[in-house]
Amino acid sequence: MADPITIDVEPFTPDAWREFGWIPVSDDDPADGIHSLEFGWEDAHLNYISHAPDELEREGDCFVLERLYHHDTHTQALMPLNCPSWIAVAPAFDDFSYAHQVENVRAFRLEPFTCIVLHRGTWHFGPYPSGDEPLRLLNLQGRRYEEDNAYVELRQVAGAQVLVRAGA
Numbered sequence: 001m002a003d004p005i006t007i008d009v010e011p012f013t014p015d016a017w018r019e020f021g022w023i024p025v026s027d028d029d030p031a032d033g034i035h036s037l038e039f040g041w042e043d044a045h046l047n048y049i050s051h052a053p054d055e056l057e058r059e060g061d062c063f064v065l066e067r068l069y070h071h072d073t074h075t076q077a078l079m080p081l082n083c084p085s086w087i088a089v090a091p092a093f094d095d096f097s098y099a100h101q102v103e104n105v106r107a108f109r110l111e112p113f114t115c116i117v118l119h120r121g122t123w124h125f126g127p128y129p130s131g132d133e134p135l136r137l138l139n140l141q142g143r144r145y146e147e148d149n150a151y152v153e154l155r156q157v158a159g160a161q162v163l164v165r166a167g168a
Helices: 099-104 154-158
Strands: 005-011 044-051 062-064 067-070 076-080 085-090 106-110 116-118 123-129 135-142 150-153 162-165
Touching (some): 044 123, 076 123, 099 154, 123 135, 150 154
Parallel strands (some): 005 106
Antiparallel strands (some): 067 123, 067 150, 076 135, 085 106
């Protein structure tokens, strides 16, 4: 097995996020309305979800990133509410048929109340808490997301363990 691939969490900015999705803006912003939510099955559903730090395997100070998921029928909006977190993403057009596509995976730090929207098909994992506190999230996605939840096993694609160094 090859050496692990480590992805450092980077600061979130709207420009850095543009390839993976968009962020809502104020109603008086000229950019308001240029993006639209998509729900191909007309099943938009809003709820709260949570993730605890012990849900993930750790390797030293890193989290093991085993999978990325994506949804072909809908966009997804997420907002961490109570603590800093991180999300791993890759472009929707990647199919992970080549090991080098793992190099396109990026991870972003999200502060509480940072609302993000994933483009339909964007590969993602998380958000997960950066520290020891469980994360509570506002989540908007298709109600039938389990029927539209493709995934890729990163270790299988990369031939190496993929790690995320999130910091605290």
